[in-house]
Amino acid sequence: MIFIDSNVPMYLVGVAHPNKDRAVGAQRERFITDVEVYQGIPHRYTAIRRPDAIDAAFDSLHGIADDALAFGMAEIRSARVLLSSVGRLSARNALHVAVMQKAGASRILSFDDGFDAVPGIERLK
Numbered sequence: 001m002i003f004i005d006s007n008v009p010m011y012l013v014g015v016a017h018p019n020k021d022r023a024v025g026a027q028r029e030r031f032i033t034d035v036e037v038y039q040g041i042p043h044r045y046t047a048i049r050r051p052d053a054i055d056a057a058f059d060s061l062h063g064i065a066d067d068a069l070a071f072g073m074a075e076i077r078s079a080r081v082l083l084s085s086v087g088r089l090s091a092r093n094a095l096h097v098a099v100m101q102k103a104g105a106s107r108i109l110s111f112d113d114g115f116d117a118v119p120g121i122e123r124l125k
Contacts, residue, residue, distance in 0.1 A: 090114055
């Protein structure tokens with residue numbers, strides 16, 4: 001099981017970039033994501049004034065992810081612990097890791113090297 005970060009569908013629908021080919025070439029098995037990844041897509045595209053790209057990125061993520069997991073207080077608390085114990089980890093990424101851990105996923109497809117600092121998490125790039 002592999003967690004998909006929001007930057008993967010964004011590279012898939014974006015302009016030519018080396019990460020685009022790497023995202024397309026990912027091995028196929030069960031892919032999961034979380035609701036925060038879905039929130040991150042319109043957040044980013046709105047910030048860069050590209051709301052026209054939101055639907056394409058959503059469609060791309062829909063085509064990849066087998067499931068989008070929700071989170072609750074347990075994951076929020078776990079993310080808080082991760083933030084205090086793992087350097088270089090953003091609050092958003094800590095929440096992704098907490099969701100991954102609850103789901104039993106130890107691999108993430110992401111181009112964000114902040115995940116490299118988390119023990120037990122393998123970033124596929």
